[in-house]
Amino acid sequence: MKKHTFMPNSVMEQLSVGILLFNEKNALVYINNAAEELLDISERKAIGAKAENLFETARFDINKVFQRSRQLGSKVTEHLVPIGHPVGTKRSVSLSATPLSNNSNDDEEELLVEIVDFNYYLQIDHDEKLLAQNELATNMLRGLAHEIKNPLGGIRGAAQLLSKELNGDFSDYIHVIIEEADRLRTLVDRMLGSSELPNHQYINIHVILERVRQLVEAEVNEKVIIRADYDPSLPDINADKDQLIQALLNVVRNATQAVQDGGEIILRTRIHRNFTIGDETRKLAVKIDVIDDGPGIEKEMQTKIFYPMVTGRTDGTGLGLSIAQTNVQRHSGIIEVASEPGHTVFSTILPLEKAG
Template sequence: MNSFSQNSISSYAELVAGHTTVSILILDANQRLCFLNPAAEILLGTSAQKAAGMRMSEIVDIRCDLAKGMQRISETNYPYTEREVELRLFSGESSVVDCSLIPLTEHDEDNHVLVEIQRVDEQLRLINEDRLINQTRASADLLRGLAHEIKNPLGGLRGAAQLLEGELEDESLREYTEVIIGEADRLQTLLDRMLGPSRPPRLEETNIHEVLERVRTLVTAEAGESSLQIKQDYDPSIPTIMADPDLLIQALLNIVKNAAQTLNNSGEIQLRTRILRQVTIGHKHHRLVCSLEVQDNGPGVSEELQKTIFLPMVTGRAEGTGLGLSIAQSIIHRQGGVIECNSRPGKTIFTLLIPLEE
């Protein structure tokens, strides 16, 4: 069995720390940084040389109680972990991480603590995405079954009202049959809207920026002379995508109009496009994905509502129907993509991910 010298072990430790994707930091008893590995430098957006001697709170806002954790491990000599905490850089970027504090007690009289920070954004995104896709499928199946059960008696009700109208001699009584026929037609229209577009997507080469500009023009015209601002941040390198432009306009129009109504036509909406690489949607991996973001600076969507916001008849506005986002999700899902929502007060982002496949 091979034996290693202390120097060899230290060399291997430095090699591992330099190549792992886990961010590794070492703090002294005063929470000052003594060491950062390359992954930690990338995560915190600073160099080890620049961060040396600084407190964690001077570099990053991490919603993990470091003082409490360090106190606990000094008393128990056991590691301390907090999961899914928010890490926010002062540049405004944020991520979700698992944070572990591990005591370095052996041969260490200064009570140094090793901090492991692992990003869990991607795992959480995939879990949330899977939930959204399953929600969309379950909702579509439920609505199809519900529509079938309602349409048959509704058609019979309308037909009977028409027959009755033909038998009535008193013109004043026909007012009631007209009400029945009109309400039956209204319910039929509502069912059709709940089911979304019935035709399959007609895929063709589509310039996504032309679609976005069409949506921007429509929403701007509807807002009139209000103080609503719609800004563009487009990536001109995005190629044409295989999509149904009419359905894409419908999906994006639902999202952008929803944002405008939330802002009461007084605020800012940003339309942003980017190319993302190596993205998994559902259980399928894509080399390139087109990301379309609709961001507004409104009051935000509550955490509870975010979990169900794409379900039919779910809305955060008293005057809303709860159909727009459900239909938009269904349209994008049928084109192999998904819509995600991330929100906090002052910043709500709906992200449409559409595969860029040949």
């Protein structure tokens, strides 16, 4: 079945609102890009599908909405309509169905359906707060680093002078002082992340992910399964290869720690449309999901997990995810997290084009 051409595609494909057109038998004849993104389905698979197969029907009857809209001959709107998603994630949309003619006697007319992600504006607000928190934490760390590194330099220098004055006496103790001063300085530098400017070049994100997978698979035991679910059509991104490898390596290692006693990790890539972060909007972005079936992250910890020195593990430093977030933000992107027991997703979103 060919894609319906009831209105200019060039206009429809630019909308952030999902648009679908159903025929008189409630079969889909048109879907725009935004709707494909919301329903996480390709046009090829969607065209011809029945409405009830696109929306969750256990708690919601889409056919009744369509019937009511046709009978009234006007728009009918429903909020918090559940839609299924792969890997078990649930989402809700606001849905409006409008008959394409006002003939209330016609129960078999086409229906125009608009869907808007109910969580879209909540996510924008969440991301803005996340960026503000990360900026605040980074500024605090810079000030703290200055206050720490200056006296550390003095302690190290004094220890070296003391070693000369004592002619080698108590060298073991002096060596400990110098080593610990160096260790603390290294720790502070790690908290701040790399100071090098990104070396941007065009590269396929899957080259980076395969390198990350190779490194992590060498570290984990056979009980941890790492599976790839890549979209081969993704274009190259303009990025610093080393910084993204470090960022994604930290995220994937975090996932392996959640399933270290056995479990599955999925590395999933998809195109992401109409991506807004702060006051910037990007039409296209690459979305990298790192999904694990571990115990999940507590709700309270999800709002703090990207802070430096914050960790839910007794043996953790709390630096891995903070460095990952900083590296991704250097690429005008962001890392988001959603978690519940048995299903945690860290989503790294990297824009493909300049802000617009």
